[in-house]
Amino acid sequence: MWSIQLSANVLAAMLACCVIAACASTGQPPGHPDEVRVEIVTSWTPPKLVKPDELLVVVARKISVVPIDPGPNSFDEAFLARYRVLQTVVGDYKHDEIEFLVFDHYGRPKFAHHDVVLLPIGLYGNEYVHERYQFAALRKSRGTWVDRKGTSIVDRAAEWSAKVDSR
Numbered sequence: 638m639w640s641i642q643l644s645a646n647v648l649a650a651m652l653a654c655c656v657i658a659a660c661a662s663t664g665q666p667p668g669h670p671d672e673v674r675v676e677i678v679t680s681w682t683p684p685k686l687v688k689p690d691e692l693l694v695v696v697a698r699k700i701s702v703v704p705i706d707p708g709p710n711s712f713d714e715a716f717l718a719r720y721r722v723l724q725t726v727v728g729d730y731k732h733d734e735i736e737f738l739v740f741d742h743y744g745r746p747k748f749a750h751h752d753v754v755l756l757p758i759g760l761y762g763n764e765y766v767h768e769r770y771q772f773a774a775l776r777k778s779r780g781t782w783v784d785r786k787g788t789s790i791v792d793r794a795a796e797w798s799a800k801v802d803s804r
Contacts, residue, residue, distance in 0.1 A: 748767075
């Protein structure tokens with residue numbers, strides 16, 4: 638896993654080079670009305686490397702997954718999901734239902750195609766957000782929830798917790 642941190646001066650220099658190169662390619666001087674504009678795009682999607690304030694892992698049954706506006710310049714599709722919490726595996730969540738944001742680069746999240754799933758959900762500030770692309774479709778086996786490979790929900794939740802803790 639790679640992480641790059643740039644100082645404001647380095648970022649400004651990189652952007653200046655991009656503007657100069659873009660202007661040179663159009664043959665127009667900087668400030669010309671046809672000048673290429675460079676925007677710094679931000680999104681409120683939590684980056685994959687940011688550790689949530691709290692991690693929940695829940696066994697949940699789908700109520701709804703509704704598309705919402707992801708905001709300007711987003712490369713992801715956004716959804717508001719509502720699930721009935723059947724069991725909390727990691728964390729302290731005492732409500733019957735949970736509502737959380739989902740961001741997915743590939744469209745409708747794959748977990749939305751299953752009725753009962755194990756979901757890791759991070760609390761970022763005051764927003765619950767699905768931990769991107771992570772889920773396990775569940776079934777009952779001898780009265781216990783397991784994924785399709787037979788892995789217990791406790792083992793799967795421990796894997797996700799370790800990943801989040803290592804951020």
